[in-house]
Amino acid sequence: MPERTVVIASRTGLHARPAKIFVEAAARQGTPVRIRVGDGKPVPANSILAVLALGAVHGTEVTLDADGPDADTALDSLAELLARDLDADE
Amino acid sequence: MIGTLRGLGVSPGLAAGPVCRMEDASRLSGGPWTAASPAVEADTAVRALLAASLSLSALAEKAAEPEARAILEAQSFIAADPLLQESVEENVRNGMHALDAITAACARHREALVAAGGYFAERAADLDDIRNRAVAAARNLPMSALPDPGHPFVLVAEDLSPADTVALDPATVLAVVTEKGGPTSHTAILARARGVPAVVACRGARELRDGTLVAVDGALGEVRTGIGEEEAAGIMRRAAEKRDRLRTSTGPGRTADGHPVKLLLNIGSAADLGTEVAAEGVGLFRTEFLFLDRRTAPEMDEQVAAYEAVFRALPGDRVVVRTLDAGTDKPLPFLGLPEETNPALGVRGLRVARARPEVLDTQLDAIAAAARAAGVRPWVMAPMVTTVAEAADFARRARSRGIADVGAMVEVPAAALRASRLLAELDFLSVGTNDLSQYTCAVDRQHGELADLLDPWQPALLRLVAECADAGRRAGKPVGVCGEAAADPLLAPVLAGLGVTSLSMSALSVPAVREALAARTMAECEHAARSALEADGPAEARRHAG
Numbered sequence: 001m002p003e004r005t006v007v008i009a010s011r012t013g014l015h016a017r018p019a020k021i022f023v024e025a026a027a028r029q030g031t032p033v034r035i036r037v038g039d040g041k042p043v044p045a046n047s048i049l050a051v052l053a054l055g056a057v058h059g060t061e062v063t064l065d066a067d068g069p070d071a072d073t074a075l076d077s078l079a080e081l082l083a084r085d086l087d088a089d090e
Numbered sequence: 091m092i093g094t095l096r097g098l099g100v101s102p103g104l105a106a107g108p109v110c111r112m113e114d115a116s117r118l119s120g121g122p123w124t125a126a127s128p129a130v131e132a133d134t135a136v137r138a139l140l141a142a143s144l145s146l147s148a149l150a151e152k153a154a155e156p157e158a159r160a161i162l163e164a165q166s167f168i169a170a171d172p173l174l175q176e177s178v179e180e181n182v183r184n185g186m187h188a189l190d191a192i193t194a195a196c197a198r199h200r201e202a203l204v205a206a207g208g209y210f211a212e213r214a215a216d217l218d219d220i221r222n223r224a225v226a227a228a229r230n231l232p233m234s235a236l237p238d239p240g241h242p243f244v245l246v247a248e249d250l251s252p253a254d255t256v257a258l259d260p261a262t263v264l265a266v267v268t269e270k271g272g273p274t275s276h277t278a279i280l281a282r283a284r285g286v287p288a289v290v291a292c293r294g295a296r297e298l299r300d301g302t303l304v305a306v307d308g309a310l311g312e313v314r315t316g317i318g319e320e321e322a323a324g325i326m327r328r329a330a331e332k333r334d335r336l337r338t339s340t341g342p343g344r345t346a347d348g349h350p351v352k353l354l355l356n357i358g359s360a361a362d363l364g365t366e367v368a369a370e371g372v373g374l375f376r377t378e379f380l381f382l383d384r385r386t387a388p389e390m391d392e393q394v395a396a397y398e399a400v401f402r403a404l405p406g407d408r409v410v411v412r413t414l415d416a417g418t419d420k421p422l423p424f425l426g427l428p429e430e431t432n433p434a435l436g437v438r439g440l441r442v443a444r445a446r447p448e449v450l451d452t453q454l455d456a457i458a459a460a461a462r463a464a465g466v467r468p469w470v471m472a473p474m475v476t477t478v479a480e481a482a483d484f485a486r487r488a489r490s491r492g493i494a495d496v497g498a499m500v501e502v503p504a505a506a507l508r509a510s511r512l513l514a515e516l517d518f519l520s521v522g523t524n525d526l527s528q529y530t531c532a533v534d535r536q537h538g539e540l541a542d543l544l545d546p547w548q549p550a551l552l553r554l555v556a557e558c559a560d561a562g563r564r565a566g567k568p569v570g571v572c573g574e575a576a577a578d579p580l581l582a583p584v585l586a587g588l589g590v591t592s593l594s595m596s597a598l599s600v601p602a603v604r605e606a607l608a609a610r611t612m613a614e615c616e617h618a619a620r621s622a623l624e625a626d627g628p629a630e631a632r633r634h635a636g
Contacts, residue, residue: 011421011423012209013209015209015210016160016164016209017160020163020164020167023167043173044172044173046172047171047172047173047174048167048168048171049168049171049173049174049199049202049203050173052203052206052210052213053199053202053203053205053206053210054206055206055207055208055210057208058421085385085423
């Protein structure tokens with residue numbers, strides 16, 4: 001299954017605004033995407049509760065995975081989002 | 091029950107009227123519920139969550155305050171979470187009634203957030219609010235338990251959710267009293283923004299009965315029972331007169347006998363100045379906004395433009411620019427500072443210049459250039475100055491660029507204790523009471539349970555302010571106060587009496603502080619200051635000063 005590993009760039013971590021932006025983007029993808037921290041259990045990236053419960057702070061390494069024909073496109077765009085400081089775009 | 095209840099006064103003002111209690115979440119308990127078919131229960135539960143989500147987003151749209159809007163939008167988003175819905179559906183498949191399924195699903199996700207810790211755990215309370223709204227919707231009860239007795243009332247509650255607070259109508263809610271909550275709670279912030287007197291963390295509030303007349307003092311944090319109709323009407327009349335007076339209040343800050351105390355504003359950019367500036371200048375121009383969200387330091391030109399905009403908006407007035415107050419407590423990516431285990435005690439404020447002196451030098455260049463372009467004489471101060479050597483070094487850097495009025499924020503007790511020596515190097519001091527409290531009483535500024543130790547009326551804190559003011563008096567140099575303390579109308583005369591020459595606050599706080607100063611002579615202010623210093627604690631200090 002295709003995967004992308006990326007370091008959370010947002011200053012507040014995957015919380016508040018950055019978490020919401022990420023979850024909304026994940027929900028828009030054509031295929032279900034999962035997210036995990038390290039060897040942890042993958043959780044649906046389109047769930048704000050699941051994403052918050054990861055407790056991913058600034059600098060945490062997370063891994064995204066997805067299946068299906070759209071997987072690579074979806075993973076690239078979401079990984080790019082996490083690698084940006086989402087607190088910075090006002 | 092006759093007597094006075096005490097809590098934390100978080101939104102100043104007087105009000106009196108009949109108590110109306112808000113029912114707590116126990117109104118939603120009951121059962122046990124017998125489940126119909128899983129399909130029926132699932133339908134009820136999912137609809138209820140959707141209704142909760144919609145009601146929260148509708149409230150978010152109505153909210154005038156950006157903080158409140160963000161909180162409610164987040165709650166609405168959580169209520170619509172697909173995983174929450176999945177948990178509910180799983181619960182009904184296991185035979186649960188819709189109401190129990192909602193409660194259990196919210197409890198499960200609440201636990202997961204608490205386990206994530208830190209600021210993730212702070213969202214756990216959102217699930218309680220969502221659960222209450224969804225259960226109310228499923229039972230066809232009103233989602234908000236806010237009372238509506240048909241006449242103005244003093245709202246008494248165990249605590250208020252953000253949604254309840256946003257829905258408060260200042261026309262009917264005379265004052266708010268809660269058993270729980272702290273000075274930085276949503277209740278406190280929103281009550282202040284709306285000018286509704288509020289007392290939080292008020293022990294014994296649950297004993298107040300509907301219809302009891304009470305007088306609420308949102309500055310002193312007192313709720314007095316045993317008053318009659320006539321006294322209540324008198325308090326409301328005086329409160330209305332005071333509001334009218336404050337609305338029309340103008341002019342410079344001065345005591346009753348004409349002793350000047352400058353009233354200045356805390357701003358973050360020219361946008362905060364608004365159209366009508368009812369103050370005598372800016373006492374704290376925070377420059378962090380230019381530096382936030384950056385991968386690289388802002389260019390000189392961009393900085394010059396931002397400073398010049400403020401200087402040009404206030405051509406004749408004093409504008410005190412504070413150099414960048416950042417560091418490991420408020421990390422900025424471009425500074426490249428390593429993480430620290432105890433950032434409040436680490437590289438922050440002026441200390442950043444040890445690692446990155448060029449950031450400070452560029453900022454000073456930009457301030458000097460902006461002042462020249464606008465034709466003004468800027469005042470510039472550094473945050474977190476601790477030693478005389480730091481003050482001397484900062485002064486040298488600023489003066490070499492033609493900045494004549496150079497000062498320091500006093501936020502560290504070490505600086506307050508050496509105020510006289512600092513003023514030998516500098517032209518003015520500005521006491522930042524929020525940080526000075528945290529370092530004097532050794533309490534994190536965000537620590538809710540130790541809020542009493544952060545009270546600006548702590549005599550030890552006032553003693554350090556007095557140290558600075560005395561040094562200023564001896565040197566003939568101005569010593570101001572910025573921070574929450576400067577906005578407290580009860581404390582303003584005390585600070586003036588200590589010898590503080592300016593008070594810097596948000597524009598909203600200026601009229602009440604102006605009024606408080608105008609009501610006392612300087613001799614009375616000095617007497618109040620002596621009493622406050624002699625007190626053994628904040629409550630006694632307030633009583634003596636009042």
